[in-house]
Amino acid sequence: MKIELIEKIEGEAFLDVSCRQGKVRDAYVRFPHYRGIEKILVGRDPLDALVINPRVCGICGHAHLQATVRTLEKLAGFEPNEKVKKIREITRFCEMVQNHIKWFYLVVFDRLGLTYDFRTVHVMIQKINMLAAIFSGQWPHSSYALPGGVTCDPSQLEILQAKRLVQSVREHFVLLVGAFDIKNLSKDLKRLYDRLEERDLLYTGKSLDRFITFGSDSYVQSSKILHGKVRPAKLHNIREFGQEKSHAKGVTYKGKFYETGPLARTMLRGDLFVKQLHRRYKDSITTRIFARIYEVGTLLKKIDEHLRTIDISEPSYTPLEIPDGETMSAIEAARGSLIHKVCIEKGKIAEYVIITPTQWNLSNAKNGESSIIKKALIGAQCEATDIIFRSFDICSVCTTH
Amino acid sequence: MNREHLRSLFTAKSARVDTNKGEAYYKNLYERCRARLDELKKITPLRNIDIAQVLEDEGISRRDFLKWASATTAMLMLPASFTPLVAEAAELMNRVPVIWIELQDCAGNSEAFIRADGPKVDEIILEIISLEFHETLMAPAGHQAEAQLEDAVNNFKGKYLLFVEGAIPVGRGREWCTIGASGETFEEHLKKLANDAAAIVAVGTCATFGGVPAAAPNPTGAVGVMDVVNNKPIINIPACPANPANIVGVILHYVLTGQIPELDSLLRPKFAFGYRIHDNCERRAHFDAGEFVEEWGDEGAQNNFCLYKMGCKGPMTFNNCSIVRYNESVNWPIGAGHGCIGCSEPGFWDKYAYERPMADANIKMAPNGGVEKSVDQFGLGLLTAAGVGIAIHAVASAVAGKKSEGEEA
Numbered sequence: 005m006k007i008e009l010i011e012k013i014e015g016e017a018f019l020d021v022s023c024r025q026g027k028v029r030d031a032y033v034r035f036p037h038y039r040g041i042e043k044i045l046v047g048r049d050p051l052d053a054l055v056i057n058p059r060v061c062g063i064c065g066h067a068h069l070q071a072t073v074r075t076l077e078k079l080a081g082f083e084p085n086e087k088v089k090k091i092r093e094i095t096r097f098c099e100m101v102q103n104h105i106k107w108f109y110l111v112v113f114d115r116l117g118l119t120y121d122f123r124t125v126h127v128m129i130q131k132i133n134m135l136a137a138i139f140s141g142q143w144p145h146s147s148y149a150l151p152g153g154v155t156c157d158p159s160q161l162e163i164l165q166a167k168r169l170v171q172s173v174r175e176h177f178v179l180l181v182g183a184f185d186i187k188n189l190s191k192d193l194k195r196l197y198d199r200l201e202e203r204d205l206l207y208t209g210k211s212l213d214r215f216i217t218f219g220s221d222s223y224v225q226s227s228k229i230l231h232g233k234v235r236p237a238k239l240h241n242i243r244e245f246g247q248e249k250s251h252a253k254g255v256t257y258k259g260k261f262y263e264t265g266p267l268a269r270t271m272l273r274g275d276l277f278v279k280q281l282h283r284r285y286k287d288s289i290t291t292r293i294f295a296r297i298y299e300v301g302t303l304l305k306k307i308d309e310h311l312r313t314i315d316i317s318e319p320s321y322t323p324l325e326i327p328d329g330e331t332m333s334a335i336e337a338a339r340g341s342l343i344h345k346v347c348i349e350k351g352k353i354a355e356y357v358i359i360t361p362t363q364w365n366l367s368n369a370k371n372g373e374s375s376i377i378k379k380a381l382i383g384a385q386c387e388a389t390d391i392i393f394r395s396f397d398i399c400s401v402c403t404t405h
Numbered sequence: 406m407n408r409e410h411l412r413s414l415f416t417a418k419s420a421r422v423d424t425n426k427g428e429a430y431y432k433n434l435y436e437r438c439r440a441r442l443d444e445l446k447k448i449t450p451l452r453n454i455d456i457a458q459v460l461e462d463e464g465i466s467r468r469d470f471l472k473w474a475s476a477t478t479a480m481l482m483l484p485a486s487f488t489p490l491v492a493e494a495a496e497l498m499n500r501v502p503v504i505w506i507e508l509q510d511c512a513g514n515s516e517a518f519i520r521a522d523g524p525k526v527d528e529i530i531l532e533i534i535s536l537e538f539h540e541t542l543m544a545p546a547g548h549q550a551e552a553q554l555e556d557a558v559n560n561f562k563g564k565y566l567l568f569v570e571g572a573i574p575v576g577r578g579r580e581w582c583t584i585g586a587s588g589e590t591f592e593e594h595l596k597k598l599a600n601d602a603a604a605i606v607a608v609g610t611c612a613t614f615g616g617v618p619a620a621a622p623n624p625t626g627a628v629g630v631m632d633v634v635n636n637k638p639i640i641n642i643p644a645c646p647a648n649p650a651n652i653v654g655v656i657l658h659y660v661l662t663g664q665i666p667e668l669d670s671l672l673r674p675k676f677a678f679g680y681r682i683h684d685n686c687e688r689r690a691h692f693d694a695g696e697f698v699e700e701w702g703d704e705g706a707q708n709n710f711c712l713y714k715m716g717c718k719g720p721m722t723f724n725n726c727s728i729v730r731y732n733e734s735v736n737w738p739i740g741a742g743h744g745c746i747g748c749s750e751p752g753f754w755d756k757y758a759y760e761r762p763m764a765d766a767n768i769k770m771a772p773n774g775g776v777e778k779s780v781d782q783f784g785l786g787l788l789t790a791a792g793v794g795i796a797i798h799a800v801a802s803a804v805a806g807k808k809s810e811g812e813e814a
C-alpha cells in the first residue's frame with residue numbers, strides 16, 4: 005500500500021510512504037515549491053542580500069538576516085563587539101522561542117489531540133515578539149542588523165521594558181509546562197508524556213543518532229556527535245546534492261547524514277534533562293519533542309542574562325568594507341544550523357548558496373546511506389508517520405527557497 | 406531650492422486622499438451601513454460566537470472595545486459618528502466567510518496576521534472571524550484539506566473573501582509550483598477559487614506585486630494576483646509583511662458597507678496607503694531641520710535623527726506603518742534605527758533594495774514589465790520631484806553643517 009502525506013508547513017511538503025502490514029517500508033520526501041532566491045541574488049550588490057534573504061522565510065527571517073550579515077562580516081574578517089553580539093542573540097533567541105512554542109502547541113499538541121491554554125500561549129508569543137521588536141523594529145522580516153553591527157541603540161528604558169517582557173514570558177512558561185524534572189513531570193509536559201505512552205509512541209521515530217551543529221554562539225558551539233563521540237564540525241565538509249522530483253537539495257557531511265536542531269544542540273551542550281531522555285528513548289520523537297521545548301527555558305534564561313549584562317555604552321556599529329572573496333558561515337536557527345555561502349567578485353554577488361536546517365533533517369537517502377528522516381520512518385507504524393515527520397519541525401519555504 | 410519649497414513638497418496633503426467628503430455623502434453612507442448591518446444580523450452566524458461575550462472573557466472592557474472602535478473608525482477615515490457602527494460591524498465579523506490560500510511565499514503574512522499579534526482587540530476579532538479555510542493553519546493533511554476547501558467554496562459561493570498570500574509563477578516556474586494532490590498550478594488554483602469569491606484580498610507584497618520571488622531575473626516568472634485575475638474586485642494590501650491592522654480594516658470595511666474600501670490606482674485601500682511613511686514619521690522634525698544620520702552608529706543615529714541619507718525610502722513609500730507600527734505597536738523599523746526599505750512599493754526588491762539613495766538607484770525592470778507600468782502616475786511624479794528635492798536638501802545640509810540651521814533657512 006502506498007500513502008501520500010501532504011503537509012502544509014509554511015509551504016508544502018510531500019511524503020511518499022509505502023507500507024506493508026502496517027509498517028513503513030520506504031519513504032521519500034518531495035518539496036514542490038520554488039522561488040529561486042539563490043538565482044535572484046546573483047549580480048546584485050552584496051548589501052541587497054540583507055533585504056532579499058530575510059524574506060526566504062516568514063518564521064526564521066532573523067536567522068537568515070543574521071546568517072547573511074555574519075557571512076559578509078566573515079569575509080571582511082570582522083568580529084562584532086559584545087553589545088552587538090548580545091543584541092543579535094536576543095532577537096534570534098526570541099525568534100527561536102516563539103517558533104518552538106507555536107510548534108509545541110499548534111502542531112504537536114494539536115496532532116496528538118491534546119488541548120491547551122490558547123490564551124496564555126498567545127500572550128507568550130505576543131510578548132516574545134514584542135521583545136524582539138524593541139531591538140529589531142518588527143517581527144517578522146526586519147533589517148536592523150547589518151555588517152558591522154546593528155542599527156538600534158537601545159536605551160536603559162528599553163532594556164528595562166525588555167527585561168519585564170522576558171520575565172513575564174518565563175513565568176507563563178513555567179506555569180504551562182512545569183519543571184523539567186524527568187522523575188517528576190507535571191502539567192503540559194506530563195500530559196504530553198502520557199499521551200505518547202498511551203499511543204505507544206515513546207520509542208517511535210528513532211533515527212541515526214548522529215548530531216551536528218555548525219553555529220557557534222553563547223548558547224552552543226559548533227560540533228558533531230558520531231558514535232557517541234563529540235568532534236568539531238568543519239563547514240568545508242558539507243556537500244549538497246540534487247534530488248529527483250523535489251526542489252530541495254539534500255545535504256551531507258563527509259558523505260554522511262546528520263540531524264540538526266534542538267535535539268542536536270541540547271545533546272552537544274550536554275543538557276542533563278535531554279541526556280536522560282536520550283539514554284532511555286534514544287533519538288526517538290519523545291527525545292526530539294522534549295528537547296525542543298526544553299530549549300525554550302534555556303533560551304529565555306540566556307535572553308535574560310544578556311539583558312542584565314549588556315553594556316549599552318559600547319558602539320552599535322563599526323564601519324566596514326566588504327571585500328571580494330568567498331566564504332561560508334553558519335548560524336543557529338530555530339530548526340537547526342543555517343548555512344550561507346557567498347562569493348563576491350568585483351563588488352557583486354557571483355554566487356550565493358543557502359543550506360537550511362530542514363535540508364539536513366529531510367534529505368532523502370543516497371548511495372546506500374540511510375538519511376535522518378528515512379531511518380526515523382522505516383519500520384514505524386504507518387499511523388505514526390505524521391507525528392514522526394512533524395517532530396522535525398519542518399519548514400518547506402526555507403528548504404526550497 | 407529653498408526650505409519653504411521643500412516643506413510644501415513634503416507637507417502637501419496627498420491629493421488622492423479625500424478625508425472629508427461632505428455631510429450628504431456621509432449621511433447616505435451611514436444609512437447604507439445601517440441597512441447592511443441590519444441585513445447581516447438576520448443571517449445566522451457561521452460560527453455561533455457572541456463576540457461581546459468573548460471580549461469580556463478576555464478581560465477587555467466595553468470601554469476598551471469602544472476605544473478600539475473609535476481608533477479603527479479614524480483609521481478607516483470615517484467620521485467619529487460611525488464609531489457605534491464600526492463596533493457593531495466588529496461584532497458581526499463572523500457573518501463573512503474568509504478563505505485564505507498560500508501560493509509562492511514565505512508564510513510571513515500569516516505569521517504576522519494570525520500567529521503573531523496585532524493590537525489586542527484586532528487579534529481577538531481575527532480569531533473569531535469566520536476563517537473557513539486556511540491552508541497553513543487549518544488543513545489537516547492533503548486530501549482531506551482539499552475536500553474541506555471544496556466544501557467551503559460550495560457552501561459560500563459568491564460570498565467569501567479570498568485572501569491570497571504569495572506570488573503566482575506564470576513563467577518557467579508555472580510547472581515547478583503545484584498544489585496538493587491534484588497537481589494544479591498556482592495559477593489554476595487561484596483562478597478557480599477567485600471565480601466564486603466576492604472579492605479578493607492580496608496580502609503582502611508577493612501577492613500584490615510579485616515581491617521578492619519576482620526580483621530580477623525573476624526565475625519563476627512570479628507576478629501578483631492582479632496580473633492573473635481580472636474578473637473580480639481586488640484589494641491589495643502590500644508590505645512585507647502586511648500590517649495586521651490593515652487586514653482587519655479591510656475585512657471590517659467589507660462587513661460594514663458590503664463594499665470594498667476606496668482604492669488607489671494600485672488597488673490599495675486609501676485609508677492605509679493614502680499617505681507616505683514620511684508624512685507621519687516620528688523623525689520628520691529632524692528631516693525638516695536638516696539633521697541626518699550620516700553614518701550608522703554616529704551621534705545622529707544615537708539621537709534618532711532622520712535616516713534619509715542612509716537610504717530611507719519613507720518619502721517614496723505609501724503606507725501607514727508610521728502610525729500603526731508593529732507588534733502591539735511596540736516599535737517599527739525606523740524606530741529600530743533602520744530606514745524604511747519601501748517594502749510596500751512595487752519593485753522595492755530591485756529599485757530600492759538596500760540603502761542606495763534614490764539618486765543612484767539602479768532600477769531594474771522585472772522581465773514581464775507589468776508591475777512597473779502600473780506605478781501610480783501621481784506617485785511617480787512626486788517620487789521624482791521628491792528624489793531631486795531631497796537630494797539637494799541633503800547635500801545642502803551637509804555643506805551647511807547642522808549647526809548653521811538658522812542661516813540656511
Ligand code: SF4
Nearest residue numbers: 686689711712717719
Ligand atoms: S526617517 Fe525616513 S521617513 Fe522618517 S523623516 Fe527621515 S526620510 Fe522621512
